[in-house]
Amino acid sequence: MTITLLRMTLAASLLATSALAEDAAGFRENFLSGAAPWETVTKRAADEGTVNLYYWGGSDPLNIWMDQVVTPDLAKLGVTLNPVRITGTKDAIDLVLAEKGAGKALGAGSVDAIWVNGENFATLKRQDALFGSFADKLPNSAHFEWDETDPRALLNLRDFGLATEAAEVPWSGEQYVCAVNTGRVEHAAAPTTFAELRTYLEAHPGKFSYVKPPHWLGNTFVQAALYAHNPDGSGATPFQETLESLGAAELARLIQPGFEYLKSIEPLLLGAQSGNIRYPEDGAALNGLFLNGEIDFACQFGLYAVATNLANGTFPEGAQSFIFPEGNMIKNKNYLAIPSNAPHPAAALVLADYMSSVAAQASKLQFTGMPAGIDPWTLTTDEAETLSAAAPGYIGVTQAELDANTAPDTNATLVDVIEAVWLDYIERGSADPFDVIVARAVSNLSN
Amino acid sequence: MPPKRQIWLLMQLLPVMLVLTVLFGGALLLGVAQALGFAPWFGVNTFPDTSHFAALWSDPVFWRSLGFTLYYAFVATGLAVVFGVLLALALRESFAGKTLFKYIYKLPLMIPYAVGIALAVLLLGNGGMASRMMAFVGVIDDPSQFPQILKTHAGWGIIAVYVWKQLPFVALTVYAVLLGLGRETEEAAKVLGAHRWQVFWHVTLPQILPAIVSSSLIITAFNIGAFEAPFILGGGFPDTLPVVAWRYFNDADYTLQLRGMAVVVTLAIVSGVVLFAYLGTYRRFERKRGRS
Numbered sequence: 128m129t130i131t132l133l134r135m136t137l138a139a140s141l142l143a144t145s146a147l148a149e150d151a152a153g154f155r156e157n158f159l160s161g162a163a164p165w166e167t168v169t170k171r172a173a174d175e176g177t178v179n180l181y182y183w184g185g186s187d188p189l190n191i192w193m194d195q196v197v198t199p200d201l202a203k204l205g206v207t208l209n210p211v212r213i214t215g216t217k218d219a220i221d222l223v224l225a226e227k228g229a230g231k232a233l234g235a236g237s238v239d240a241i242w243v244n245g246e247n248f249a250t251l252k253r254q255d256a257l258f259g260s261f262a263d264k265l266p267n268s269a270h271f272e273w274d275e276t277d278p279r280a281l282l283n284l285r286d287f288g289l290a291t292e293a294a295e296v297p298w299s300g301e302q303y304v305c306a307v308n309t310g311r312v313e314h315a316a317a318p319t320t321f322a323e324l325r326t327y328l329e330a331h332p333g334k335f336s337y338v339k340p341p342h343w344l345g346n347t348f349v350q351a352a353l354y355a356h357n358p359d360g361s362g363a364t365p366f367q368e369t370l371e372s373l374g375a376a377e378l379a380r381l382i383q384p385g386f387e388y389l390k391s392i393e394p395l396l397l398g399a400q401s402g403n404i405r406y407p408e409d410g411a412a413l414n415g416l417f418l419n420g421e422i423d424f425a426c427q428f429g430l431y432a433v434a435t436n437l438a439n440g441t442f443p444e445g446a447q448s449f450i451f452p453e454g455n456m457i458k459n460k461n462y463l464a465i466p467s468n469a470p471h472p473a474a475a476l477v478l479a480d481y482m483s484s485v486a487a488q489a490s491k492l493q494f495t496g497m498p499a500g501i502d503p504w505t506l507t508t509d510e511a512e513t514l515s516a517a518a519p520g521y522i523g524v525t526q527a528e529l530d531a532n533t534a535p536d537t538n539a540t541l542v543d544v545i546e547a548v549w550l551d552y553i554e555r556g557s558a559d560p561f562d563v564i565v566a567r568a569v570s571n572l573s574n
Numbered sequence: 575m576p577p578k579r580q581i582w583l584l585m586q587l588l589p590v591m592l593v594l595t596v597l598f599g600g601a602l603l604l605g606v607a608q609a610l611g612f613a614p615w616f617g618v619n620t621f622p623d624t625s626h627f628a629a630l631w632s633d634p635v636f637w638r639s640l641g642f643t644l645y646y647a648f649v650a651t652g653l654a655v656v657f658g659v660l661l662a663l664a665l666r667e668s669f670a671g672k673t674l675f676k677y678i679y680k681l682p683l684m685i686p687y688a689v690g691i692a693l694a695v696l697l698l699g700n701g702g703m704a705s706r707m708m709a710f711v712g713v714i715d716d717p718s719q720f721p722q723i724l725k726t727h728a729g730w731g732i733i734a735v736y737v738w739k740q741l742p743f744v745a746l747t748v749y750a751v752l753l754g755l756g757r758e759t760e761e762a763a764k765v766l767g768a769h770r771w772q773v774f775w776h777v778t779l780p781q782i783l784p785a786i787v788s789s790s791l792i793i794t795a796f797n798i799g800a801f802e803a804p805f806i807l808g809g810g811f812p813d814t815l816p817v818v819a820w821r822y823f824n825d826a827d828y829t830l831q832l833r834g835m836a837v838v839v840t841l842a843i844v845s846g847v848v849l850f851a852y853l854g855t856y857r858r859f860e861r862k863r864g865r866s
Contacts, residue, residue, distance in 0.1 A: 217824060228615030250828065254617070339810075341825055403726050403809050419701030420716050543827055554811045555635060572827060 151234030151472055158476070159259045165266055171473035173205030178474035180463075181219035182242035184212020185411065188435070192494035201481060206474045211238075216247050223256050223466040233258070236468030239475040244461040245287040245343060248295060249539040251464060258465035261476060262296035267483035270501035271297060279502065281535065282460045288367050288538030295462035296479045297500035299491070302458040302529060303347050305426040306433050310445030312423050314523055317449040321355050321388055324424075324451070328395035334423040336397035338413050339406030339554075341546040344427050347457050349549055350537045353385035354455040362455065363534045370540040370569065378544060379565035386552055386561070393553065397422055414441045426451070430529070434519035435496035447523030450532055459536040460500055485510045493517040544568045602842070608835040616828040626836040635812050640844065643814040646729045646804065647797035650736035655790050657737070658744025659782070663774075665749050666757075680746065682739045690735045691806050698723045698731060724807045731807035736800075740793045744786070751785040752778075780863075787856050791849055798845045815841045 154171060157163035172178075178201070184190055190212060198208045213219055219241045226236045243251070251257050262283075263273055272280040273293075283297050284290060307317040311334075318324040328335055338345035354363045358380065365373065365381055373381075397416065398405035407413040410427050417425035418441060429435070436442035450456070463482055465475045481487055485506060488499045496519050503511045521529070537545065547568035551557045557564055611623030630636050661679065665672075682690065697703050705720030714720060724731035763777045804814040813821065815837055822834030 215824060225615055398722065398725075401722055401726075403722065405725060405810065408805075415701060421700055546825075547827075572829075 152232070155233055155259065155472060158264065158472075159261065161264065168473050168476050169204065172471070172477040175206070175471035175474045177207045177209050178471050178478045179209045179211055179237060179239045180242075180478060181211045181213055181216075181222075181238050181240070183214070183216055184210075185214065186495065188439070188495040189497070192491055196490050196494065197481075197487070200487070201478065204477055204481065206477055208478070216241065216243055219243075220247050220250055223251065223468060224254055227254070227256050227466075227468055231468050233468055233472060234470055236466065236470050238466050239469045239471050240463050240465055240478055242298065242461065243295065243464045244459065245536070246539050246542055248286050248291070248462065248464060249289050251466065252289065252294065256467045257294040258467055258469060258472060258475070260293035261465060261479065262291070262293035264293075265296065265476065265480040265483060267480050267501075268296075270483055270485065270488075270505050272502045272505060279504070282458070283502070286462060286539070287459070287536045287542060288369070288540070291462070295464035296483055297460045298463045298482055299497040299500045300458070300460045301428040301498060302430050302533065303351065303426060303428055303456055304430060304432065304448050304524070304529070305424050305451040306417070306442065306446045307424050307449050307523070308417065308420065308443045308445050309447050310443055311420060314447050314449060317424065317451065319450055319453045321352055321452055325388075325392050325395070327423075328392060331423065332395045333397050333400050334421075335392075335395075336404075336406055336413075336416065336422055337426060338410065339408060340549045342409055344410055344413070345406065345549075346542055346546055347428070347536075348426055349385070349389065349545060350542070351452050351455045351457055351534070352389055353382050353537075353545065354457075354534055355452050356385035356388050357381060358384050363457075363537070366537045366541060367535060368541075369538055370544060370572075373541070375544075375566050375569040376562060378541065378569075379562040382545065382548065382565070383561050386548065389549075389553055417446070418443050424451070429496070430498045430521070431492075431496035431519040433522045437522070438519075448521060449523055450528050454532050455534045456529065456532045457536055458533045462500075485513060489513050489517040492519075543572050547571060605835050605842075606839055608832055609839045611832060613828075613832055616831070618829060618832065626833050627840070630833060630836050630840065636818075638812045639815050639818050642727065642729070642804075642808075642812065643798060643816070643841075644844075644848075646732050646736070646814065647794055649729075650733045650740065650797050651790050651794045653733065653737045654740040654744050654793060655786060658741045658789075659748055659786065661741065661745040662748035662752055662782075663778075665745070666752055679742050681742075683742050683746070685739075687735065687739060687800070687802055690738055691803055694724060694731050694735055694807060698734075700724075725809055727809035729804075729808065732803045735803050735807065736793075736797055740796075743793065744789045747789040748782050748785045751782050755781055783856075787853070791852060794852070795845055795849055798848065799841060815844075 154163070154167075158168060180193075182189075182193075190210070193208070193210045198210075201208045211219075219238055220243075223236065223238050223241075226238075241247075241251075262268060262271070271283045273283060274280050275284060282300065286295065305317075307314060316327075318327050324335070337348040340346045340349055350366070354366065357363075357365070359365070365377075370378065393399060393404060396404050396406075405416075407416055413422075413425050413427060414436065416422045420443065433442060433446050433448050437444070437446060463479050465472065465479065469475050483501060485501065488501050491497055492499055492514065498518070499514055501514075503514060506514065544565065548565055551564050551568065552561070559567075607621065609626055611618065611620035611626065613619065665676065669675075695702060699705070700720050700722060702720075705714070708714050708720055709716055759781070760773050760777050763773045768776070799816055801816040801820060805817045805820065808814060808817065812818075819834045819837035819841070822830045822837060825831075
């Protein structure tokens with residue numbers, strides 16, 4: 128009797144699961160067309176039960192926040208968070224595309240949501256592997272500026288120059304900030320332009336390096352150098368265009384002075400004196416060099432990086448932020464995207480909505496120092512105060528200085544070329560003419 | 575052979591054969607196919623297309639990478655074999671604390687490579703214990719002035735980790751053979767007037783040679799294909815081939831994965847050629863000596 132009952136329940140739950148998987152496409156259509164009210168989403172999410180969030184697991188504070196805050200909060204919404212910590216976002220993208228290639232559609236894959244931006248989002252979009260325009264249909268979407276006529280909306284509408292089309296929801300906003308070890312160099316003596324950096328390195332050879340491209344922390348340093356050396360003096364502006372509209376020859380003209388600068392400082396970088404230039408592989412390696420006093424400046428994304436890293440001991444005691452390079456401190460956002468073959472699409476939407484709430488954003492900021500992805504001007508005064516009270520604070524710079532020196536990110540189609548040119552021109556030291564190098568990088572990409 | 579025993583034999587062989595043909599053979603086939611342009615899941619299918627191999631092999635940097643790969647592998651194997659054999663010979667003698675020492679020398683065998691790499695970074699790195707100690711006692715002004723041991727193309731860090739882990743392996747293998755041999759033949763040679771060196775060269779070495787060859791084959795194969803040590807302790811560009819392959823795989827540009835697969839396939843070919851040449855030379859040598 129018991130066994131029969133057990134069998135029946137099992138069969139029923141199997142049926143329910145397959146039924147859920149089957150009508151996932153219908154659910155998606157209903158939700159994206161606006162026909163489904165939010166209650167149907169939350170109800171379905173509770174039926175789905177789990178949400179698989181794939182994210183870079185290299186930050187302990189973030190992992191702790193996921194386990195101590197997000198997991199219990201989502202449990203209250205009837206959804207179990209399954210945090211999948213990966214060493215690189217690309218692993219999740221690979222999985223999505225491999226499963227898509229194997230014919231797994233919505234409701235059948237393994238990735239519900241990915242922490243993503245830039246090239247990885249561009250890949251998902253190019254491969255048509257996104258759930259759809261969900262971000263502006265969440266109840267908490269009011270916390271974002273979507274009005275195209277407002278320039279402040281740009282970071283919500285474009286990710287590395289590529290239109291997000293609300294297929295990903297902003298999660299955090301970041302700015303590329305450099306820190307100086309005031310135990311070795313006075314804050315006032317820190318360079319503010321690329322020319323001053325070179326002068327500094329001529330006096331103190333080997334006391335700087337940047338993360339090796341194609342790591343995004345390295346790419347961003349290169350992009351800032353390219354903006355600053357733009358021969359037209361128009362900074363980041365032409366870099367917002369796509370490769371297609373700009374063309375290889377024009378791109379080569381725009382980036383050549385910047386790359387020549389990077390080449391000129393190469394003999395002054397860490398390790399170059401002993402004939403073995405050292406570019407750290409990632410942010411952790413960069414922090415290690417900075418902590419050891421091997422380099423005097425460390426550049427990476429992190430508005431609050433100094434405060435957070437001082438608190439957990441990964442920065443030397445005298446670390447302070449400083450403004451570098453003047454006018455070209457790249458600012459961007461990172462996002463949560465839902466792939467087209469998410470096994471639990473409703474639960475993923477509930478997660479995305481939860482992450483866009485003021486409470487979640489404020490506690491994330493407090494736990495991890497990751498700046499809010501929601502836009503403070505869309506909030507009530509109380510909410511905005513909650514958010515600013517949670518921020519760890521700036522050390523060595525002010526909000527006004529940071530705002531005055533902001534630059535946008537480079538278009539994702541150009542980033543691929545810039546990476547390839549760096550590897551060819553700087554790392555391999557190719558002797559070919561510069562425009563040949565750029566043309567080769569472009570043609571390799573379009574293959 | 576009676577059919578019953580044949581079936582039994584088949585059952586004994588089947589699990590290994592399945593793993594080898596399905597998992598290993600399948601992966602190898604897929605790897606070769608990808609390197610030849612077959613990757614429809616990225617929207618790439620130009621099979622058969624040798625351009626990935628052509629681009630790789632015509633690149634001078636590739637040959638430098640291959641040179642570094644083989645250099646680290648051979649130097650580390652050579653050191654591990656020489657010191658491993660010396661250790662195995664020493665273990666036959668009796669000395670104070672031998673029982674304890676026989677446990678200690680095997681420790682690296684149980685500790686993963688990653689831990690060995692971490693130890694190297696902690697001890698020998700420019701922010702490591704040795705450099706901080708020197709800075710603390712005032713030999714150098716700050717830790718960054720410590721001579722660079724890791725992250726150079728000389729590869730002392732990589733070689734040190736390989737030798738640290740593989741020396742005990744060689745010693746263990748050779749020591750086991752030495753124990754089985756006993757000392758009678760050596761004593762006979764001595765009685766007949768052979769010097770210590772002659773005893774080793776003409777009596778001991780030929781008997782332990784099979785153990786040396788098999789253990790050095792295993793570690794050479796590992797050293798050629800290993801990734802972690804050269805990635806963390808290597809000198810950067812030009813990287814060893816496994817690291818080059820990883821960089822291609824990890825690039826946001828998907829088409830580079832095919833190039834990465836070409837690197838992996840090349841690596842498998844090189845490794846296969848080296849190992850077969852080694853084994854072939856050894857077999858010929860044994861045949862010449864009248865042993866097969």
